Amino acid sequence: MSFADTASSAGQGQDRAKLFETLIRTTHAQAFQLAYRLTGSRTDAEDLVQEAFLRAYRFFHRYDETLPFTSWLYRIMVNAHIDHVRRSGRLKTSSLDEPHPETGGGWDLPDESASPERLLLEGAMEAEIQDGLANMTPDFRIAVLLADLEGMSYEEVAQIMRTSIGTVRSRIHRGRKQLRRHLLAKCPEKYEKLCEVL
Template sequence: MCQRGERQAFEVLVRRYMKRAYQIAFDFTRDGEEAKDLSQEAFLRAYSQIRHFDQRSTFYTWFYRIVVNLCIDHLRRRARIPWERLDGKNQQSAGEEAMGDTSSTPDQEAIAGEVKRRLGTALGTLPGKQRTAFLLRNHHGLSITEIAKVMQTTEGTVRVHLHRAVAALRQSLAELV
């Protein structure tokens, strides 16, 4: 229905995938406004290119490839490393807000803040493909097969990226454990 240009059918897809698109964009940019702009741009591109969707994969993986590509292109244009602003001035993601516990002590909050800071720094040092695979798997819950489709690579390559990302993060965060 969407491929025939039916606007209402596409609106259903927007409602279904908007939060996910925003979260992926936020994971790359760590900026709420940029994430909103990128997720909206992804839907515009998907709408204009929907006729080229060949249904060999799910809409989900096809659309996420659009989001990831937009984010990578955006970061290249800005020539910056994601997660550079971890000083509390960024907008919190939905996951971070949900983790917040109003009954925690100042010491617990300080420790949690330090863990978030170090994790963000460690994620920021990962090579792009490792970071992308790690976030899609661990933050967004995609399967190895879905990640391979999104990243346009083999499942074996995804496993290698994930293994290397986890090893690098373990090494970076070893003193916290």
């Protein structure tokens, strides 16, 4: 939903707080999805989404209403994520041999003996892909997720990352290579099996 649609459905002449509340309600799930893939942790994703909305609300008067709200929100979220990564050094990664950090139990991994189609449908290799994303260079991870998960064009990614289309192209190329190397190193058989059906 575009900003104009949201503003229209929320009622003309409403105050900014009411409008922003509508924007939170319509975009928070999508924002959480990206935040979760950026951080690799549901708890960190909640913090990142909250930080992004807090910053967005503080500077809402600067928002250009002709642009999609999510693009502006993602730009804020990406900056907050980079700030966090710089402060903490790197992302937390978890070993699949250890208990799940949030549930304390085991990892819900798909059965590797299942057919490739079924593996794909069940979100096979999710843990390995998430681990690969966490080990990627932050700028590459952001570019790949915006393009592949969010389906954004290079121009939109460039606007969010405040860089040129050429740089976005390079980051996506190198990011995908990093991720592929990671999957080939961690689970070559499963990766090759999935490649056959992709």
